[in-house]
Amino acid sequence: MKVLVTGGCGFIGSNVVDAYVEKGYDVVIVDNLSTGKKENKNPKAKLYVCDICKEELEDIFEKERPDIVNHHAAQISVPLSVEDPLYDAEVNIKGIIRLLLLSVKYKVNKFIFASTGGAIYGEADVVPTGEDYIPEPASPYAISKLSGEKYISFFYNQYGLDYTVLRYSNVYGPRQIPHGEAGVVAIFTEKLIAGIHPTLNHFPDAPQGMIRDYCYVNDIARANIIATENKKRGIFNIGTGKGTTTIVLYKEIVKILRKKGVFIPDDFDEPQRALARPGDIKVSTLNVQKAKLELGWEAAYDISKGLSETVDWYLNR
Secondary structure: OOOEEEEOOOOOHHHHHHHHOOOOOOEEEEEEEOOHHHHHHOOEEEEEOOOOOOOOOOHHHHHHHHOEEEEEEOOHHHHHHHHOOHHHHHHHOHHHHHHHHHHOOOOEEEEEEEEEEEOOOOOOOOOOOOOOOOOOOOOHHHHHHHHHHHHHHHHHHHOOOEEEEEEEEEEOOOOOOOOOHHHHHHHHHHHHHHOOOEEEEOOOOOOOOOEEEEEEEEHHHHHHHHHHHHOOOEEEEEOOOOOEEHHHHHHHHHHHHHHOOOOOHHHOOEEEEEEEEOOOOOOOOOHHHHHHHOOOOOOOOHHHHHHHHHHHHHHOO
């Protein structure tokens, strides 16, 4: 079976590609390498350096005829989406429409979409938040992801294009870049290793930082395999169901780095402080019972184990 993975040289996408290759799938990657890196490419996958918004994308579909399209290519930064909502829409909305049109034209069996549970619900008054909660996106990034979900629903109803939407919590792990929803893990780790004092962003009334559901990328990749092989259609939250404050995350990374022999000055025990950025939300934790019951998926990594493997990757680069 052939899978086309957009953004397959990016942080999450490349880990998903690795999981597909390991399971024996024929994998084609489409990535413009704007944030993805060639060194992330799995050697057994075929790479087309192409933008999903360009007309040349159809040539790839015509040649490769994928059975599955797994869409991870995106503008991933919440702050950037606030600064430039037009660019965010150009990539995240127009890009998915082009992919859906080509998927119908070339008879793709299933469309898998990497959406956001970490941003789409906004400041939810039900935490952990389930899929039945009406989204209240607080940034153009979250709005564009919700728009993508609505287009997918339309293409299913209009053309019968089967789909699974995975609403990720805040994903972290090897190959992460310091952008996107869970970029704080990469930022803290890279700065501490470099001897730079990191900054914690927070709301004035929440000095411990924001609360997020941090999910390790290996668990995310496994969810994509299950979504590919499972006949279930719909929207599924993918996360741990547990909230972690930014300060707890920071202190855990400091502890792990010191345990692995990295010198962290005593005055780094506490991060520097700055106010929350535009588009930030205070609390985001996902109810993942639907994924557990219908997909048979649940997170295998807790925050300590995931961060330990992540730190190892940064130290071994």
